[in-house]
Amino acid sequence: MTIIEQLNTAFGIAGKVTFAYGKGNLVSVRISTNNAIAEISLHGAQLLSYTPKGQQDIIWMSEKSLFEEGKAIRGGIPLCFPWFGPHPVDKAKPQHGFARLQNWEVKEVKETSDEDIVVAMTLQPSEKSLALWPYHFSATAEFIIGDNLEVKLTVTNTGKETFEYSDALHTYFNISSIDTIAIEGLQDATYFDGFGTELKTQNPHLLYFNTETNRRYVNTTSRCVIHDKGFHRKISVAKTGSKVTVVWNPGEETTKTIGDMLPNGYETFVCVEPANAYAGIDMITLAPGQTHTLSTTIKPGK
Ligand code: TA6
Numbered sequence: 001m002t003i004i005e006q007l008n009t010a011f012g013i014a015g016k017v018t019f020a021y022g023k024g025n026l027v028s029v030r031i032s033t034n035n036a037i038a039e040i041s042l043h044g045a046q047l048l049s050y051t052p053k054g055q056q057d058i059i060w061m062s063e064k065s066l067f068e069e070g071k072a073i074r075g076g077i078p079l080c081f082p083w084f085g086p087h088p089v090d091k092a093k094p095q096h097g098f099a100r101l102q103n104w105e106v107k108e109v110k111e112t113s114d115e116d117i118v119v120a121m122t123l124q125p126s127e128k129s130l131a132l133w134p135y136h137f138s139a140t141a142e143f144i145i146g147d148n149l150e151v152k153l154t155v156t157n158t159g160k161e162t163f164e165y166s167d168a169l170h171t172y173f174n175i176s177s178i179d180t181i182a183i184e185g186l187q188d189a190t191y192f193d194g195f196g197t198e199l200k201t202q203n204p205h206l207l208y209f210n211t212e213t214n215r216r217y218v219n220t221t222s223r224c225v226i227h228d229k230g231f232h233r234k235i236s237v238a239k240t241g242s243k244v245t246v247v248w249n250p251g252e253e254t255t256k257t258i259g260d261m262l263p264n265g266y267e268t269f270v271c272v273e274p275a276n277a278y279a280g281i282d283m284i285t286l287a288p289g290q291t292h293t294l295s296t297t298i299k300p301g302k
Contacts, residue, residue, distance in 0.1 A: 003027060009107040017117055019106075022048070024067025024103040029106070031117045035147040043069065044100035045121040045141035047077040050149045052300050056231055058149065060174040060269035064260045070101050070247045074260040075269070079141055079153055080135050082165035084246075084275055096170065098132050099123055099139065105139065111243040116146030152295040157286035164283045168275035169296050170244060171237070176230020178249055178267050182206040185224035185237075186245065191217040192278060209270070212251030218276040220245050224272050236299040239274035241292060246273040 004027065007019035008277040015032065022028035027163045028041045028048065038050045061075030072078060080096035087093035094101060104121035111117055113161070123129075123139040136159030144150035149167055175181045187205045192198070194214045202217075206227070221297040224245065239245070250258060255266040274296045277283045284292045 031145045038145045045104040057174045060172040062261050078170040080168040084166040084168040117142045149298040154293040156291040162287045164285050166277040168273045171275045172269045175228050178209045182208050182227045185222045189217045189220040191215040213249050215247045217245045234301050237272050238297045241294040242274040244275040
């Protein structure tokens with residue numbers, strides 16, 4: 001049996017859940033419910049698409065993204081773990097950790113009583129991961145696909161030493177235009193601008209974009225709403241287990257330096273990322289046997 005046949009035999013649900021080769025021959029799972037369709041790549045356990053019935057995709061994917069083993073996919077929901085951003089001491093280590101660069105294993109697929117589909121994938125330490133981060137862990141990514149999208153990243157310390165990590169659900173939202181959208185939910189929150197060290201406070205109720213934006217809001221647990229008049233929708237982004245929210249759009253100039261994005265790519269996405277942590281603040285500490293879950297619930301609405 002091929003890998004695809006094995007996965008379909010073990011986890012497929014007729015007419016609802018199918019495994020197939022996707023772009024670059026990376027294996028993905030396609031989900032179809034009464035309320036939405038979605039695709040999740042086993043590479044990085046990365047959600048590539050989530051389209052509620054009758055709507056545009058909620059999730060943005062770069063037309064120039066690579067789809068290659070060991071390379072980051074540009075778009076969707078990259079899972080950043082066990083560090084977010086550059087490695088705190090060794091810049092040669094991969095940005096945003098190794099979780100998005102490895103193949104995850106499918107653990108469970110099931111249908112709930114509400115006819116939502118749940119897909120769970122796991123990542124365990126490997127020679128590669130131990131060389132980059134010498135700790136024993138078990139990570140599970142769980143996706144609940146229905147009229148809302150829920151994504152959970154759960155990490156357990158399976159080793160004998162306490163470890164610290166940071167993580168993020170680096171969600172690329174598909175928007176009509178960066179010039180007209182606004183984000184609600186971060187008024188009075190404090191943030192680091194770019195990679196700066198000075199803490200600033202957001203005074204306005206709504207965040208608009210007219211230039212490159214890379215804000216790391218600390219100590220915030222609040223829900224954000226993306227107001228998108230062009231697509232006539234509001235996307236609610238709630239979170240748990242997260243004290244940092246990152247908002248990123250690279251703007252015109254920085255986009256020119258990003259090889260896997262079209263020059264105008266920045267116009268149609270915004271990243272709103274439930275995360276822990278920035279510059280060593282709000283790191284997650286797990287003693288042996290302890291577990292932490294970072295989760296988001298994304299609700300499309302009018
Ligand atoms: O979340 C924002 C950010 O950390 C930016 O600084 C930017 O570099 C972005 O992530 C994308 O990172 P990547 O490694 O995927 O190019």
